[in-house]
Amino acid sequence: MPRYFAEMYRKLEKIDPFKDLNDVVYRISAEGIESQVVTESQCDLRELYKELYYYMHLTRKTEREIKLLIKKGKALGKHLSSLGNEATAVGAGYALKKEDWFAPAIRDLGTHLVRGLTPYEIMCQICAKKDGPTHGWDASLHFGDFEKRIIPFVSHLGIMLPIASGCAFGINFHNSEDAVLAFLGDGATSIGIVHEALNIAAVKELPMVVVIENNQWAFGTPNFFEFRSPTLALRALGYGRNVEGFLIDGTNVGMVYNTVSRALDRARNEKIISIIVAKTMRMAGHSLADSHKYVPEEMLEKWRKKDPVDALLKRLTDEFQVDDKTLDQIEERAEQTVKEDLARSEKCSGPKVKDIRRSIFMPEIVHENEIVLPPNNGDLITYREAIRGALITRMTKDPNVILLGEDIGLSGGAFKVTEGLSRIFDNIEWPEDFYKINKIYQRRVIDMPLAESGIVGMAVGSTYLNLRPIVEFEFADFSSSAFMIMVNFVANQIARGFGPMPIVFRMPSGWTKGSSSFHSAHPESWFASTPGFKIVAPITSFDARGLLNSAILDDSPVIFVEYKGIYNLNPESGMIPPELNTPVPEGDYTVPFGRARILKEGVDATVISYGSQMFRAIEAVKRVEAETGKTIEIIDLRSLIPVDFECISESIKKTSRVLVTCEASKTGCFGQTIVSRISEESFEDLDAPVVLIAAEDTPVPFSPELEELYLPTVGKIVSGLSKLLEF
Numbered sequence: 001m002p003r004y005f006a007e008m009y010r011k012l013e014k015i016d017p018f019k020d021l022n023d024v025v026y027r028i029s030a031e032g033i034e035s036q037v038v039t040e041s042q043c044d045l046r047e048l049y050k051e052l053y054y055y056m057h058l059t060r061k062t063e064r065e066i067k068l069l070i071k072k073g074k075a076l077g078k079h080l081s082s083l084g085n086e087a088t089a090v091g092a093g094y095a096l097k098k099e100d101w102f103a104p105a106i107r108d109l110g111t112h113l114v115r116g117l118t119p120y121e122i123m124c125q126i127c128a129k130k131d132g133p134t135h136g137w138d139a140s141l142h143f144g145d146f147e148k149r150i151i152p153f154v155s156h157l158g159i160m161l162p163i164a165s166g167c168a169f170g171i172n173f174h175n176s177e178d179a180v181l182a183f184l185g186d187g188a189t190s191i192g193i194v195h196e197a198l199n200i201a202a203v204k205e206l207p208m209v210v211v212i213e214n215n216q217w218a219f220g221t222p223n224f225f226e227f228r229s230p231t232l233a234l235r236a237l238g239y240g241r242n243v244e245g246f247l248i249d250g251t252n253v254g255m256v257y258n259t260v261s262r263a264l265d266r267a268r269n270e271k272i273i274s275i276i277v278a279k280t281m282r283m284a285g286h287s288l289a290d291s292h293k294y295v296p297e298e299m300l301e302k303w304r305k306k307d308p309v310d311a312l313l314k315r316l317t318d319e320f321q322v323d324d325k326t327l328d329q330i331e332e333r334a335e336q337t338v339k340e341d342l343a344r345s346e347k348c349s350g351p352k353v354k355d356i357r358r359s360i361f362m363p364e365i366v367h368e369n370e371i372v373l374p375p376n377n378g379d380l381i382t383y384r385e386a387i388r389g390a391l392i393t394r395m396t397k398d399p400n401v402i403l404l405g406e407d408i409g410l411s412g413g414a415f416k417v418t419e420g421l422s423r424i425f426d427n428i429e430w431p432e433d434f435y436k437i438n439k440i441y442q443r444r445v446i447d448m449p450l451a452e453s454g455i456v457g458m459a460v461g462s463t464y465l466n467l468r469p470i471v472e473f474e475f476a477d478f479s480s481s482a483f484m485i486m487v488n489f490v491a492n493q494i495a496r497g498f499g500p501m502p503i504v505f506r507m508p509s510g511w512t513k514g515s516s517s518f519h520s521a522h523p524e525s526w527f528a529s530t531p532g533f534k535i536v537a538p539i540t541s542f543d544a545r546g547l548l549n550s551a552i553l554d555d556s557p558v559i560f561v562e563y564k565g566i567y568n569l570n571p572e573s574g575m576i577p578p579e580l581n582t583p584v585p586e587g588d589y590t591v592p593f594g595r596a597r598i599l600k601e602g603v604d605a606t607v608i609s610y611g612s613q614m615f616r617a618i619e620a621v622k623r624v625e626a627e628t629g630k631t632i633e634i635i636d637l638r639s640l641i642p643v644d645f646e647c648i649s650e651s652i653k654k655t656s657r658v659l660v661t662c663e664a665s666k667t668g669c670f671g672q673t674i675v676s677r678i679s680e681e682s683f684e685d686l687d688a689p690v691v692l693i694a695a696e697d698t699p700v701p702f703s704p705e706l707e708e709l710y711l712p713t714v715g716k717i718v719s720g721l722s723k724l725l726e727f
């Protein structure tokens with residue numbers, strides 16, 4: 001290790017929070033380490049510190065009542081105490097301008113109060129009352145408030161950081177001068193999504209400040225088992241010259257306020273991202289249920305002497321000569337507010353909702369030029385052109401539609417679906433512009449680092465700034481890298497009251513020859529099992545364009561399953577069956593969600609399928625009809641959530657026999673969902689058990705011989721259909 005780093009480590013390892021952090025902040029940048037004396041802000045400091053004192057008391061008193069409510073069994077869920085963290089939460093929160101955004105972590109009750117959330121709302125939240133910010137949908141501090149620019153918090157740690165980066169991206173997009181403050185616990189810094197977000201923030205030069213609240217414990221895990229860097233501020237060095245680390249005393253509210261204020265200004269004006277480590281101690285158990293016995297008593301005893309409220313009290317009396325009467329008045333004001341809010345919250349009722357099913361999506365939008373079925377005339381274009389055309393139309397009509405993904409801009413995407421869009425929308429000539437790459441601003445078509453969770457997080461945050469992102473996954477398989485944020489955040493925000501969530505996830509899906517286990521995914525059932533996503537799976541060019549138009553215009557998250565095997569199938573080649581070779585009308589149009597298409601009518605059986613399996617289903621039906629002389633109805637679902645069950649049940653009433661087939665592995669596939677609903681709702685119309693033909697329950701194999709065994713081939717559908725008709 002070069003001496004430079006050895007010295008840096010030695011210096012940082014020697015820092016004693018009880019002696020060395022009193023009035024200085026340590027700055028760690030590409031220039032090295034320096035200790036700086038923090039300059040006080042240019043305002044009436046006496047009044048400022050009195051206000052901070054008020055909010056720290058308001059935090060403590062609110063928390064006292066929360067604990068009592070839990071003890072009395074009136075509050076549900078758990079509460080994670082902010083004891084010891086008040087100076088960090090209040091000081092950092094107070095540094096924000098009204099227009100700035102803030103992403104909370106676990107112990108930031110004080111920041112919420114500074115932003116204007118009332119103890120009333122917080123008590124309603126924890127008691128699951130209707131006036132809580134989630135109106136009974138969630139507990140503790142798991143909520144947000146768009147007016148107060150609080151990003152909705154969820155339990156899964158780390159998720160908030162890429163979302164904060166998305167807000168910061170939106171700020172740059174609109175050329176405004178706001179900034180984003182994101183909190184993180186020391187434990188949360190270990191999770192991969194945090195790295196993804198910090199790297200994205202650095203690469204995209206986003207106006208962000210990150211405060212790591214190092215209270216030295218992540219539940220029962222001490223820092224030593226969590227990381228080995230002498231301070232997490234050191235991590236800043238790995239992200240680039242535009243990221244700097246700071247180490248401060250998190251129990252000193254003035255220090256926090258001044259450092260964060262300065263960092264926010266630098267984020268706005270100098271594009272410097274600050275990672276500020278505020279060193280504190282968690283002075284209570286992880287939650288009320290946690291005894292805290294594993295924290296050595298001597299450690300707590302030492303930190304008790306650094307109590308943030310006592311420290312501020314001392315400063316107010318010694319330095320600003322605030323008298324006892326004034327201090328009592330401040331405390332009394334906080335006490336009164338909490339008491340009144342508590343009394344009011346006890347009168348508030350639980351949520352009054354009749355049908356919870358409707359609240360998972362935003363209200364339906366009716367479009368002007370909706371076309372349900374493909375017309376007879378129009379252009380025969382490839383599936384890829386159909387998708388690309390919808391992207392161009394929507395991006396042209398709405399300047400807030402943006403594309404995010406890996407390799408989508410300069411190279412036009414793995415499947416060239418976004419080819420040329422960088423030129424059209426960002427005026428980038430590539431490769432000519434290679435030599436001025438540091439001057440290029442990708443505003444609408446954004447090449448993202450290889451970081452699926454980070455990309456999705458950025459998309460989410462950008463929606464809060466009124467953007468409508470379309471995320472392209474290189475292959476549907478890689479959406480699994482973004483599961484945490486998609487299923488725990490994207491899917492549930494509308495139900496929790498924090499919609500809209502207008503994001504389209506484009507997923508190149510399905511089996512192709514030799515694509516084997518890692519490039520063949522069928523993502524629909526992964527996401528269908530989490531309520532909150534609409535899912536469409538078009539297989540014709542007509543549906544692809546119309547459904548993508550609908551998806552981009554929709555205010556709920558949409559999984560757009562597209563089939564990579566057919567992107568470039570030439571409509572003139574004869575390889576596409578006539579039923580799927582549908583013309584695309586001129587001009588802008590949408591295909592509505594929740595409408596299946598009957599490809600051909602029949603009376604002896606119904607075959608239901610969707611996506612790439614439609615090709616095999618059509619071929620199998622042709623063979624069976626030719627052999628048996630029977631007529632078979634074929635339904636292409638097109639839309640999986642919502643699904644057109646009316647179309648299915650009407651067809652079954654007519655045919656009394658049904659075969660469902662899809663290309664995914666059998667157990668848990670979407671076909672199985674359809675089968676189970678048919679047995680529940682159409683049982684009395686059936687003359688035979690429902691047949692399901694899907695792929696084998698194995699990983700997707702590679703060799704052609706194994707592929708043949710694995711796939712739900714035409715032959716397998718034919719034999720399933722024959723049995724169905726004979727039953």
Ligand SMILES: Cc1ncc(C[n+]2csc(CCOP(=O)(O)OP(=O)(O)O)c2C)c(N)n1
Pocket residue numbers: 106107155156157158184185186187188189191213215217218219282286
């Ligand atoms: C991704 C994830 N894994 C596990 C948990 C469970 N959990 C909740 S809080 C916590 C400890 C968090 O520690 P830290 O980030 O340091 O914050 P602190 O509690 O110290 O404020 C854990 C493990 C979680 N919420 N999210």
